[in-house]
Amino acid sequence: MAVNWHMHRLRVRYQETDQMSVVYHANYANWFEIGRTEYIRDAGVPYRAFEDKGLLLPVTELVIKFEKPALYDDLVLICTRVAEMSPLRVAFESQVRRVLPEEAGGAETEATTTAGDPPGELLVRGATKHVWVNRDWKPHRLDRAAPELYERLQSLYNSSK
Amino acid sequence: MAVNWHMHRLRVRYQETDQMSVVYHANYANWFEIGRTEYIRDAGVPYRAFEDKGLLLPVTELVIKFEKPALYDDLVLICTRVAEMSPLRVAFESQVRRVLPEEAGGAETEATTTAGDPPGELLVRGATKHVWVNRDWKPHRLDRAAPELYERLQSLYNSSK
Amino acid sequence: MAVNWHMHRLRVRYQETDQMSVVYHANYANWFEIGRTEYIRDAGVPYRAFEDKGLLLPVTELVIKFEKPALYDDLVLICTRVAEMSPLRVAFESQVRRVLPEEAGGAETEATTTAGDPPGELLVRGATKHVWVNRDWKPHRLDRAAPELYERLQSLYNSSK
Amino acid sequence: MAVNWHMHRLRVRYQETDQMSVVYHANYANWFEIGRTEYIRDAGVPYRAFEDKGLLLPVTELVIKFEKPALYDDLVLICTRVAEMSPLRVAFESQVRRVLPEEAGGAETEATTTAGDPPGELLVRGATKHVWVNRDWKPHRLDRAAPELYERLQSLYNSSK
Numbered sequence: 001m002a003v004n005w006h007m008h009r010l011r012v013r014y015q016e017t018d019q020m021s022v023v024y025h026a027n028y029a030n031w032f033e034i035g036r037t038e039y040i041r042d043a044g045v046p047y048r049a050f051e052d053k054g055l056l057l058p059v060t061e062l063v064i065k066f067e068k069p070a071l072y073d074d075l076v077l078i079c080t081r082v083a084e085m086s087p088l089r090v091a092f093e094s095q096v097r098r099v100l101p102e103e104a105g106g107a108e109t110e111a112t113t114t115a116g117d118p119p120g121e122l123l124v125r126g127a128t129k130h131v132w133v134n135r136d137w138k139p140h141r142l143d144r145a146a147p148e149l150y151e152r153l154q155s156l157y158n159s160s161k
Numbered sequence: 162m163a164v165n166w167h168m169h170r171l172r173v174r175y176q177e178t179d180q181m182s183v184v185y186h187a188n189y190a191n192w193f194e195i196g197r198t199e200y201i202r203d204a205g206v207p208y209r210a211f212e213d214k215g216l217l218l219p220v221t222e223l224v225i226k227f228e229k230p231a232l233y234d235d236l237v238l239i240c241t242r243v244a245e246m247s248p249l250r251v252a253f254e255s256q257v258r259r260v261l262p263e264e265a266g267g268a269e270t271e272a273t274t275t276a277g278d279p280p281g282e283l284l285v286r287g288a289t290k291h292v293w294v295n296r297d298w299k300p301h302r303l304d305r306a307a308p309e310l311y312e313r314l315q316s317l318y319n320s321s322k
Numbered sequence: 323m324a325v326n327w328h329m330h331r332l333r334v335r336y337q338e339t340d341q342m343s344v345v346y347h348a349n350y351a352n353w354f355e356i357g358r359t360e361y362i363r364d365a366g367v368p369y370r371a372f373e374d375k376g377l378l379l380p381v382t383e384l385v386i387k388f389e390k391p392a393l394y395d396d397l398v399l400i401c402t403r404v405a406e407m408s409p410l411r412v413a414f415e416s417q418v419r420r421v422l423p424e425e426a427g428g429a430e431t432e433a434t435t436t437a438g439d440p441p442g443e444l445l446v447r448g449a450t451k452h453v454w455v456n457r458d459w460k461p462h463r464l465d466r467a468a469p470e471l472y473e474r475l476q477s478l479y480n481s482s483k
Numbered sequence: 484m485a486v487n488w489h490m491h492r493l494r495v496r497y498q499e500t501d502q503m504s505v506v507y508h509a510n511y512a513n514w515f516e517i518g519r520t521e522y523i524r525d526a527g528v529p530y531r532a533f534e535d536k537g538l539l540l541p542v543t544e545l546v547i548k549f550e551k552p553a554l555y556d557d558l559v560l561i562c563t564r565v566a567e568m569s570p571l572r573v574a575f576e577s578q579v580r581r582v583l584p585e586e587a588g589g590a591e592t593e594a595t596t597t598a599g600d601p602p603g604e605l606l607v608r609g610a611t612k613h614v615w616v617n618r619d620w621k622p623h624r625l626d627r628a629a630p631e632l633y634e635r636l637q638s639l640y641n642s643s644k
Contacts, residue, residue, distance in 0.1 A: 014359070014369075015352045015507050019212075019500040019555055025220045026194075026498065029187035030337045037336065047336075048395045051180075059186045062225045069219070069298070072502055073370045137230075175520070175530075176348065176513050178341040180394055185337050191498050198497070208497075209556045233341055234531045341534075347542045348516075351509035373502075381508045384547045391541070391620075459552070 004113040004160040005079040005095070008038040012074045022069030028124050029062060032094040035078035036128070039092075043156035045149055053146045056137075057090070057130045064126035068098075075099050079118045082157045087143040087150065089131050096124040113160065165274040165321040166240040166256070169199040173235045183230030189285050190223060193255040196239035197289070200253075204317035206310055214307045217298075218251070218291045225287035229259075236260050240279045243318045248304040248311065250292050257285040274321065326435040326482040327401040327417070330360040334396045344391030350446050351384060354416040357400035358450070361414075365478035367471055375468045378459075379412070379452045386448035390420075397421050401440045404479045409465040409472065411453050418446040435482065487596040487643040488562040488578070491521040495557045505552030511607050512545060515577040518561035519611070522575075526639035528632055536629045539620075540573070540613045547609035551581075558582050562601045565640045570626040570633065572614050579607040596643065 010031060018024040037047050050057065070076055079095040097120035134140040143150040171192060179185040198208050211218065231237055240256040258281035295301040304311040332353060340346040359369050372379065392398055401417040419442035456462040465472040493514060501507040520530050533540065553559055562578040580603035617623040626633040 013352070014355060014501055015509065017502040018497055019502065019504040020217055020219070021502040022219075024191075024498050025223065026187045026190035029190055030185075030335070033187075033336060046395060056181055058181070058183075058227065058230070060227050062186065062223070062227075064223045066219065066221050066223075073368060174513070175340055175516060176346050179336055180339040180341065180343040182341040187337065191496070194497060207556060234529060342539055342541070344541075346513075347545065348509045348512035351512055352507075355509075378503055380503070380505075380549065380552070382549050384508065384545070384549075386545045388541065388543050388545075 003081045003083070003157070004115050005081050005118050006035070006039040006042060006160075007112045007114065007118055008035050008078045008080070009099070010034065010076050010078060012070050012072055012076060014072060017072045020069075022071060025064075025066060028064055028066075028096060028126070031076070031078050031096060032062075032064075032080070032092070032126060032128060033059075035080035035094055036092055038078075039080045040153065040156075043152055045152050050146065050149065053149070054135050055140060055142065055145055056133050056135070058133060058137075059128050060131055061129040062126065063128075064124060066124050068121070068123045070096065070098060070123050075101060076123070077118055077120055081160065083127065085154065085157050087141040088139055089129065090153075091127065091129045093127050094125065095122060097122055164242045164244070164318070165276050166242050166279050167196070167200040167203060167321075168273045168275065168279055169196050169239045169241070170260070171195065171237050171239060173231050173233055173237060175233060178233045181230075183232060186225075186227060189225055189227075189257060189287070192237070192239050192257060193223075193225075193241070193253070193287060193289060196241035196255055197253055199239075200241045201314065201317075204313055206313050211307065211310060214310070215296050216301065216303065216306055217294050217296070219294060219298075220289050221292055222290040223287065224289075225285060227285050229282070229284045231257065231259060231284050236262060237284070238279055238281055242321065244288065246315065246318050248302040249300055250290065251314075252288065252290045254288050255286065256283060258283055325403045325405070325479070326437050327403050327440050328357070328361040328364060328482075329434045329436065329440055330357050330400045330402070331421070332356065332398050332400060334392050334394050334398060336394060339394045342391075344393060347386075347388060350386055350388075350418060350448070353398070353400050353418060354384075354386075354402070354414070354448060354450060355381075357402035357416055358414055360400075361402045362475065362478070365474055367474050372468065372471065375471070376457050377462060377464065377467055378455050378457070380455060380459075381450050382453055383451040384448065385450075386446060388446050390443070390445045392418060392420060392445050397423060398445065399440055399442055403482065405449065407476065407479050409463040410461055411451065412475075413449065413451045415449050416447065417444060419444050486564045486566070486640070487598050488564050488601050489518070489522040489525060489643075490595045490597065490601055491518050491561045491563070492582070493517065493559050493561060495553050495555055495559060497555060500555045503552075505554060508547070508549060511547055511549075511579060511609070514559070514561050514579060515545075515547075515563070515575070515609060515611060516542075518563035518577055519575055521561075522563045522565075523636065523639070526635055528635050533629065533632060536632070537618050538623060538625065538628055539616050539618070541616060541620075542611050543614055544612040545609065546611075547607060549607050551604070551606045553579060553581060553606050558584060559606070560601055560603055564643065566610065568637065568640050570624040571622055572612065573636075574610065574612045576610050577608065578605060580605055
């Protein structure tokens with residue numbers, strides 16, 4: 001049972017290009033993070049709210065497969081979904097897809113999800129793993145530290161299946 | 162038969178930190194690339210020479226495992242070695258290790274290699290895969306496009322075992 | 323006779339923060355550039371079109387005055403207007419203002435302009451100067467290299483007064 | 484009576500280039516900051532020591548004049564000197580100069596200063612103004628908050644004239 005993709009649109013910035021005239025590869029890791037942030041914002045939980053509770057969600061593992069490069073001024077969709085979730089850990093899957101303006105859908109900040117394949121041309125796909133930690137960088141169960149946030153994330157995950 | 166690590170020293174920049182007070186995770190991908198560049202520079206082949214021949218070496222796959230975060234002003238060693246090499250493809254392994262000034266060895270631009278474990282505290286490790294392409298972004302065998310550069314890389318790889 | 327401000331909305335990225343828990347100061351230069359790009363896009367001239375004609379518009383001078391820092395996840399308006407324009411040179415003024423979601427207006431890619439003061443709280447203001455150059459980085463008059471683009475920019479500038 | 488330039492060497496990173504095949508202009512602001520940091524480190528005061536005392540030194544004003552672009556893999560000298568200093572404020576002047584390996588002098592972390600013009604080709608020059616603030620971002624006199632650090636900075640400034 002597939003989980004729906006959350007989609008967030010970005011325009012490629014000049015600074016993100018390099019002298020190969022493509023997006024410098026490390027920027028996709030940044031875009032994945034933006035995709036995750038917008039995903040949970042649309043669950044009603046700005047990531048800022050976790051940090052206000054003293055919780056951080058560092059990346060413990062990152063995998064990226066580069067198919068085709070994104071170019072300056074491209075419109076890209078950052079597609080995100082939760083692959084796994086426990087009280088202590090979360091894993092996400094991510095895709096970056098190039099879209100035409102007419103495929104790109106609504107505004108950047110509008111939530112859009114799709115149950116099937118997202119539109120556009122697949123450029124990059126990857127995955128990240130994370131662990132909830134407290135300010136001392138020690139693992140910390142989200143369901144104990146912030147039960148209402150945990151619940152909201154959990155129900156987002158369930159409803160998106 | 163292990164391949165020697167090439168080591169290049171960096172100091173963590175303020176801009177590389179984020180509000181978690183650690184290095185933003187995408188920067189390690191940039192550091193890995195700097196490590197690869199210095200590795201082949203020390204083989205007598207500045208990466209610029211490949212681009213002058215119309216050859217690019219984009220990343221096709223990136224894996225990073227984050228053990229501990231690097232902090233502002235830390236001295237870190239970027240450790241790099243070739244994991245695999247063919248006329249069309251190269252794969253590297255990378256580590257980022259925190260060192261004290263006395264462990265950090267010589268100047269940033271001096272080549273240093275070690276057959277055993279590099280010094281310092283392991284923070285992050287990872288791997289990248291690459292393919293040689295021409296300006297049209299088509300795969301292009303290095304031994305045909307630039308035989309002398311290929312030979313130098315090959316002998317660096319062999320001699321480091 | 324004041325020139326209208328063009329406004330473009332951004333959300334502050336995690337990567338743009340530093341360990342002072344504010345936006346790292348160099349990022350405002352990047353935001354100014356994004357503001358300029360969106361300004362001329364809304365004149366019907368994507369900056370990409372200039373580069374396709376072999377024209378570049380490097381920055382020759384940058385001034386930034388920092389009043390208050392932008393914070394992670396803030397919505398900011400990048401406000402841009404042309405201060406001066408000749409066939410060879412352009413000068414822009416820029417502001418970064420923090421807005422609440424309800425002040426932020428339409429979607430990121432919608433053009434909005436205002437004749438008076440833009441909404442929100444002034445964080446940073448500045449100015450840039452530019453010169454049109456060709457691929458050899460030599461000054462090149464825009465009205466000769468791309469008359470129709472020059473005309474469109476010129477009429478944008480005039481109509482905005 | 485001119486103040487000596489402090490010089491710190493950098494190599495241009497691939498990520499710092501853009502598709503104009505030059506260094507993206509905002510990076511010079513980052514390099515200026517690295518130059519300032521190394522300048523005061525060589526006065527025996529790592530910037531980290533100020534932050535440990537709860538003091539920050541944000542930029543209040545930045546001016547950059549771009550003469551020629553730095554290119555990928557260039558060796559550049561970041562030249563820094565204190566232009567003005569009071570218990571509450573500091574102003575720096577900065578230059579970025581391209582050097583050949585033989586002009587570049589010692590290792591990146593070695594302090595070098597010059598009373599005359601620094602070597603190499605001038606690419607970019609600029610200036611920054613700063614104010615000492617506490618954790619609440621309120622102006623805070625350095626001589627009261629950290630008299631010994633203030634004294635060391637002051638004597639560095641005096642001795643360099």
